[in-house]
Amino acid sequence: MVSTCTILAIVFSLLACFAFPILLCIFFLRKTRPGIMPVLIGAAVFIVFALILEQILHYAILSAIPQTSAFLKENDWAYVIYGAMAAGIFEEFGRFLAFFFIMKKKREWKHGIAYGIGHGGIEAVLLIFPAVLNNLIYAVMINTGSFDSLVTSMPGGASGAAGTALMQVRDSLLTDSSWLFAAAGFERIFTIIIQIALSLVVLYAVYTKKYLFVGLAILLHAAIDVPAVLFQRGVLPLWVTEIIVGIIAVAGFIFILKSKLLFAQKENEPAMETTEAHP
Secondary structure (H helix, E strand, C coil): CCCHHHHHHHHHHHHHHHHHHHHHHHHHHHHHCCCCHHHHHHHHHHHHHHHHHHHHHHHHHHHHCHHHHHHHHHCHHHHHHHHHHHHHHHHHHHHHHHHHHHCCCCCCHHHHHHHHHHHHHHHHHHHHHHHHHHHHHHHHHHHHCCHHHHHHHCCCHHHCHHHHHHHHHHHHHHHCCHHHHHHHHHHHHHHHHHHHHHHHHHHHHHHHCCCHHHHHHHHHHHHHHHHHHHHHCCCCCHHHHHHHHHHHHHHHHHHHHHHHHHHHHHHHHHHHHHHHHCC
């Protein structure tokens, strides 16, 4: 039987991946009224730049070109740098294009927040939610006794590739610590906060025409992704990765609150100049 704690941990992660971004979006839209378009644009940019364009590059570098594929698979740090920089360049350049060309009349602090909710929210819903939902379904099937029937219905049964994979999932649900299944939820909450903070950095670059901040956002994004890529390569344990991402999220949340003043100061500059010129 899958423990109640494990099932509750999976439910928590489901809510963090799906309900949290939706409720955050509803709350922020009602509170500041930036309009739904920045949220939709943020979601669309993530899909186009991270799920389509970036994946085309990954296919070319990691699969289609044998030389680069072999080199990156054999060198952990080269793989880490490549993966982190690719994510940073595609996502931040996508943000820049959105703010520069599409959101010309929506460049206030609230629009950056809304964009970040859309960007980070759709990432959670499309990338993490399906896997967590599958875990919940499998856990219920194990506890109701129908999981074995699913395994035997797979091609080759329990000894086939699909059956073996399902048995590994079952073993994980039965033996792994419950907190491991809650980690996905915490990681998504942290990531959404970070995505909002990065959105504000790029928006500020466009808003003030200080485009070096776009480069800063790329480097920050790449640096933030390093622990996750190290975890994927088996270099860092999950708990260390989560602590690092959590600390970054706290710093990001503080920046989100403080950045409102940066936009307010910029908005007041023309008015101050006009007052000085015409006392």
